[in-house]
Amino acid sequence: WLPADRWQDPERIERWRPLLERIEARMELRPEGPGASALQELVGGIKMLTGLSPSLTLKAGSPLLILGSPESAARSSGEWNTLPLAEEAYVLRIKMADEDGNQACPKAEYAILRGGSERGLLYGVFALLRLMGTQPHGPRESDIAEAPRNPLRMIDQWDNMDGSVERGYSGGSIFYRDNRILPESDRIIGYARLLASVGINAISVNNVNVHREETKLITSSLLPDVKRLSDIFGRYGIRMFLSANYAAPLELGGLDTADPLNEDVKQWWRRKAEEIYAAVPELGGFVVKADSENRPGPFTYGRDHADGANLLADALAPYGGTVMWRCFVYDCHQDWRDRSTDRARAAYDHFRDLDGRFRDNVILQIKNGPMDFQVREPVSPLFGAMPQTNQVMEFQIAQEYTGQQRDVCFLVPQWKKSLDFDTFLNGAGSTVKQIAAGKVHPFTRSGVAAVSNIGDDDNWTGHHLAQANLFGFGRLAWNPDLESDVIAAEWSALTFGVDTPAAKFVEELLLESWPVYESYTAPLGVGWMVQPHYHYAVDVDGYEYSKWGTYHFADRTGIGVDRTMATGTGYVGQYAAENRDIYESPAECPDELLLFFHHVPYTHVLKSGKTVIQHIYDSRFEGAEKVERWIARWRELESEADHERFLHILRRLEGQAENAKQWRDVVNTYFYRKSGIPDERERMLYA
Ligand code: GCU
Structure with a gap:
């Protein structure tokens, strides 16, 4: 991503030069290990950015790199050199030349990079390249010590072996075609590099909906290919997982049951595991979607999810x-007439009471919200509510409900909102990020996972700017305290050059994009209103009378889902008292989630001082206008970006403007017709 042409400023290279010409590596170099990748990335990165080819000396020792003069580096003293490091940690010291009196134009003297392991070293190398790409005036003297906050930082591919990608908005799969695993390619290697560059350490390579062909990934005919893929990721310190079909004993084993308590079933999985691990000893394990959206699971046999998960875990x-x-896990055959069933309750109701029953090598993977990756949802009340059960939070980088990589929607601020949320489940400070990091409950495995947004499109992600979401997820998974603007600025600088007008505008646009997307789509946390199945274009009642449990309940007087304990579905009761009290009361509930928790009249006055109906009208007009303003500004930057990317982004923004206009007019007209209340500002509504 580093744009060499933007970087090759001779003055800048001069300042970095002492670090770029000579590298001494101390490590036991294994040809297929992350240490070898670290060296390759460093040398290749320097060459790409500066045209320089550093000389490389290899010595035995712990994972350590010295850039610049080893004689000077040898003088570097203090605990810096001996500090014990966690496996994935690194320390980086950049020392500036003492004799250089010119502070405005400082020069580097040497840098020392130590990794807690080869993987730590690899992360350190990428951090150094990122510094080179983002520091406008050359290196500043710096001592950086970093370790990832989340033990597990995982990406889930929803790729199918026929080459399609479920909820994929950037072309086909880079892994499969025609029910075969593709051979090693620059694309797959490139993906491993992309992921490692932001600290991802695990990947599941097939869709959670495991169909017939993918079920066979754990059979002898495909395991050699699985091993090949796993080796590619292994070089970059990424552990590979497979999504497994709970019904595999039936589909592959010829058994007539998949009952988790049945001895033959247990035996079948034990033998299967033996076979799999003989072929792929480093495999991370399985991702399992069971009893969910018509997938098989333990419910069929009257067993619960602990029985099901433990079967595989053993x-x-x-x-x-x-x-x-x-x-x-929820009822996807709900009767819309039944107002007492609430899909939002389902995960908590199914899992909460199983706390303590799961094996230590099970991790529950919980979507960030209780529904399904909507533009705005509260945090899932299940997260943190099972102190004795390992958990990871699952996000969706693929923009299924947030513009499908046609509309810009930078999701880092949304994810941060979840990560920063205080659950109060173990007193104040029990934030999602602390729980995920394993700091609140005694989890042995935990972290964050996210559904990928890449495909075989030239630019990887359909919309060029959607790359920022993949980058941003990795950066946040590494350190959830990073601010959204810092991440947006890093990505923009690495992509459009340091301090360029294009980079500055893109940074601004990214930061505005989630609120803007929200402002023209479903209002105030109510969600959906999308075309069934496709989930992009507006269809206010698309899911209103369906079986999916996804309703807004708009009538002529009001809108929203009553999830209160007093008069609603009782969902609010799943939160700790501190949050419960806020969500239970329409006066206290944050505006942006009001309609998620309450059914209120259109004339209800929000904290903003506006009525709900006026808010609906105003924000939809504002959202659509904002996209028009982005387009005007982007046009002014034509000479600032390369033509291809300029045009691509322009076309996408124009498409977004059309989409926003359609949402605006459909939503506003719908609510005008339902409520009969006119817009105070008398803008165009289609009565
Ligand atoms: C959403 C999505 C499905 C996906 C499911 C899941 O419902 O639309 O395509 O399979 O989430 O997370 O399992």
Whole structure:
């Protein structure tokens, strides 16, 4: 991503030069290990950015790199050199030349990079390249010590073996075609590099909906290819997982049951695990979607999710494997006439009471919100509510409900909102990010996972700017305290050059984009209103009379879902008292979630001072106008970006403007017709 042409400023290179010409590496170099990748990335990165080819000396020792003069570096003293490091940690010291009196134009003298392991070193190398790409005036003297906050930082591919990608908005799969695993390619290697560059350490390579062909990924005919893929990721310190089909004993084993308590079933999975790990000893384990959206699971046999997850966990345990068991379990055959069933309650109701029953190598994977990756949802009350059960939070980088990589929607601020949320489940400070980091409950495995947004499109992500979401997820998974603007600025600078007008505008646009997307789509947390199945274009009642449990309940007087304990579905009761009290009361509930928790009249006055109906009208007009303003500004920057990217982004923004206009007019007209209340500002509504 580093744009060499933007970087090759001779003055800047001069300042970095002492670090770029000579590298001494101390490590036991294994040809397929992350240490070798670290060296390759460093040398290749320097060459790409500066045209320089550093000389490389290799010595035995712990993972350590010295850039610049080893004689000077040898003088570097203090605990810096001996500090014990966690496996994925690194320390980086950049020392400026003492004799250089010119502070405005300082020069580097040497840099020392130590990794807690080869992987730590690899992360350190990428951090150094990122510094080179983002520091406008050359290196500043710096001592950086970093370790990832989340033990597990995982990406989930929803790729199918026929080459399609479920909820994929950037072309086909880079891994499969025609029910085969593709050979090693620059694309796959490039993906491993992209992910490692932001600290991702695990990937699941097939869709959670495991169909017939993918079920066979754990059979002898495909395991050699699985091993090949795993080796590619292994070079970059990324552990590979497979999504497994809970019904595999039936589909592959010829058994007539998948009952988790049946001895034959247990035996079948044990043998299967033995076979899998003989072929792919480093496999991370399985991701499992069971009893969810018509996928098979333990419910069929009258068993619960602990029984189901433990069956697989016991089979994988001898090999150090982990089961990521998803909690996206709800009734997808709901009767819309039934107002007492609430999909939002489902994960908590199914899982909460199973706390303590899961094996140590099970991790429950919980979507960030209780519904399904909407533009705005509260945090899932299940997260943190099972102190004795490992958990990861699942996000969606693919923009299924947030513009499908046609509309810009930078999701880092949305994810931060979840990560910063205080659950109060173990007193104040029990934030999601602390729980995910394993700091609140005694989790042995935890972290964050996210559904990928990449495909085989030239630019990887359909919309060029959607790359910022992949980058941003990795950066946040590494350090959830990073601010959204810092991440947006890093990505923009690395992509459009340091301090360029294009980079500055893109940074601004990214930061505005989530609120803007929200402002023209479903209002105040109510969600959906999208075309069924496709989930992009507006259809206010698309899901209103469906079986999916996704309703807004708009009538002539009001809108919203009553999830209160007093008069609604009782969902609010799943939160700790501190949050419960806020959500239960329409006066206290934050505006942006009002309609998620309450059914209120259109004339209800928000904290903003506006009525709900006026808010609906105003924000939809503002959102659509904002997109028009982005287009005007982007046009002014034509000479600032390369033509291809300029045009691509322009076309996407124009498409977004059309989409926003359609949402605006459909939503506003719909609510005008329902409520009969006119817009105070008398703008165009289609009566
Ligand atoms: C959403 C999405 C599905 C996906 C599911 C899941 O419902 O639309 O395509 O399979 O989430 O997370 O399992």
